Amino acid sequence: MKAVLFLSEFYQLGLVLALLAASVAGQEEDRDPVWLPFVAWLGAAVAFGNLGARGMMFWDAYKVDALSQFFKLAISVGFAIAVTNAIRQPLLERAKRADYFMLMSFSALGLMLLSSCVELITIYVALELASYALYALIPLRAQDKRAAEAAIKYILFGAMVTALSLYGLSYIINGQHTTYIAELANKPWSVAASPMAVIGLTLFLAGFFYKLAMFPFHFWCPDVYQGTSNETAAYVATLPKLGAVVILVRLASILKPGLEITTILAVLGAASMTFGNLAALAQTDLKRLLGYSSVAHAGYVMLGLVSGTGIGMAAAAFYSLIYILMNLTCFWVICRIAKNGENVSLADLGGLYKKAPGLAFILAVSAFALVGLPPTAGFTGKLFLLSSAWDHGYNWLVIVAVLNTAISIYYYLNMVRHAYTTEAATEEPATAVPAYSMAFGAGLSAVLLLLGILPGPVYDLAVRAGLQILP
């Protein structure tokens, strides 16, 4: 009976094991799991079917509820898109492909586990599971030194933050004498009442800020995106953020508006969006640009988290889903136009409207979604965030957020401008994009538009998740 609750995780674990088998079996040339996208999409279907599962497991440390199932669905959909995107990447030897995807699946498994954890030590273990795979994933880019550098940066920074996080955990245990979130929620969390626990929680959260690439834990982000392969960047830029958001939503019962710790969250959010957007203005490498843009988006999510209402949590959950879709759509185009898997700069977008009009359109949709322009999903997501945060003591954060939207227009629009109005530096033949690839990208952009026009059903799921945390 209980195994049903665990269905998505079992499926993902099975996937990991299958890939492990594939990575050791047969000839080196055969280790190319071309079947993976189909199986991954099936996994998304499993997660969808398992949306209604509810229950507690493992001595109440593991909770299957509306929130966890919403995020598991988001993670498995994101994973399926990322896998479909990465399956034919040019800069990865065939022999390494099974290993590569095994690591990626492992990381997704960790994130799925993370979305159900309701106990701090379990959270920590799941987080590490999700991270370790990534440390090994990032350098896999055809003997590229930049990728190795990116991996070193990621692991050093990650190890540092993990240590901080553990150290914070010890303070929380010391101050509050429990690690269950449900019990922690009933304890006082003001600096005056329990200074040690507040410091501990702040340090503990650092681990998630790092995953989320929030200021001032964002330094790895642009470098890692730039160094690693386009396909890996698409994964690193999106799914781990879901893991961080789900934990921050879980902790929302602690982060009540007005508390010092919540204000810290709001201030970091404001700093994150402002810094991210300003830094992105000056970028010419598309992945770096998206790296800084993700720093900014991490800030936007804080709007929902600091509101202290179920609707706010729902808005944050909904936005993080939209965010991964927007980013994966954008990366989809980047991976298609990258010549031989190299990095793409703004100038490389020149003449895209002529070389591949479909890709140019998809890129435009994702860019306008990232700005938050109607009628894309980015707008609805942002509208929900702004409305949920207004009148909960953080109106200034709302104002900062909309002013930041104004800043961000420039660099997103720049992508569209290059794609549509400039000509290619050298006359090149039309970019050959396979029909299925184009259809998939078109599907992604259609989803972005559809969620902008009819967000109702998906938003309902998010609301159910949010209200369950804060009724």
Add this chain to the structure above:
Amino acid sequence: MQDFGYPVLTSLIVLPLIAAAALAFFKSETAIRAFTFVVGLLECLLCLPLLHFDMTTADFQFVEKAAWLPQWGISYYLGADGISLYMILLSALLLPLCVLCSWTYIGKRIKEFHFCLLLMTTASVGVFAALDFVLFYIFWEALLVPMYLLIAVWGGPRRGYASIKFFLYTLAGSTLLLVAIVAFWKTTGTFSIPDLMTHSYSFRFQFWAFLAMALAFAIKVPMFPFHTWLPAAHVEAPSAGSVILAAVLIKMGAYGFMRFCLPLAPDASQYFAPMMIAISIASIIYGGFIALGQKDIKRLVAYSSVGHMGFVTLGIFLFNKAGIQGALLVMLNHGITTGALFMMIGTIYERSHSREIADNLGLGKFLPGFMFFWGVFALSSLGFPGTNSFVGELFVLVGAFYKSTWIGFLAVPGAMLAAAYMLRLSLKLAWGRPRASKSKFWPDLNTREWFYLAPMAILVFYIGLAPRLAIDALSPSIDKLVTVMQPKTAITYQIDIEKTANGG
């Protein structure tokens, strides 16, 4: 009386959208143009039921309402009243005319061009028809993208600069509008504009809401000193882009003032009125003087727009019937006249490949048809009696003198400046001595050009000579707007201000 068997406003919004999607199936350039033109005519035909507008009521008519996001109380809510009716009609009318005036002007990427044109029609009808604040905002922002592309792809040599500037300015302004929308929703729990109008808000709330909304609208209008994007955008935009920019896009700002600022924040509007009137007069005088010194025809007309729109905002913030009536008429008339002038600049540019006044001298002898239309629209632009603009500006001036002799006195030079720069320009175009006699070989207007200028000229005289119809349709809505502004006398809002000062 209002049931026509189909949802009128929705069909106006959806038809161009479907047509835009259908464009994908066309290959031949002529077929694309012809198809879009036919769609434009259809759009105008679909508008006809709107002429059954009931002129005796200020209520919204042709209302359509459907739940959209019930969790947030956002609905698909459309309707028209006297304030929006003519702008919807104008938006629809411009679609076929713009296709015609781009027939030879636009030579590349035809499909994308008409795609943008159709999307713009959808968005502009949507902006004026939306009665849900979120829906309004969606159309409001959605208009930017096709307009941006129109300038950035088919524009003049500095199109990159102009298009980015246009986009940044207008979007930056409207971000705070979104906050205002959210704040209204938090206070009342509804996004429906008619419902929002029934609530009353504290002065403190109105104060900030007014500022947030006014910034968005003032940039769009554009009011001095936020006007700098307009000349840049106009000069670089292709003909059709300029026409829509002048006739529809900048009207959205003035419409916003009338639809939102006055009814939703009446006390704050009263409070800020002196400032708004001062800025309006500054726009009129400034626009006029700068226009006087221009060498580029398009830039001159663009600055004249700043002046004309100054009359609109001036009229709105007089809070009397004549003023607001005048403002609405100037809005409509400026759309017709300036839209037509931009079309004409396009036609002459196709012949001379220059928009400099100096390159287009002495056309009277060789292009009599062109000069005939130019004369009509130029006289209309300076508010010559018998043409449409005269009626609107007269009303605004009457309202201004009614409010205070000083305001009227300050606004009158604007009208004289308009005569000065328009007559100077027309004089040179008609009788100037051409540098080289190239203009001898330019053909006069062809049938297609007659075809898209004639409707505008007819409207110029129709509204100029028989303004009754237009005024009658506007009256009930304006009466309602004026009554909203009246009950709060100067004394009560003085008290409100004191309360605010004391932290109330």
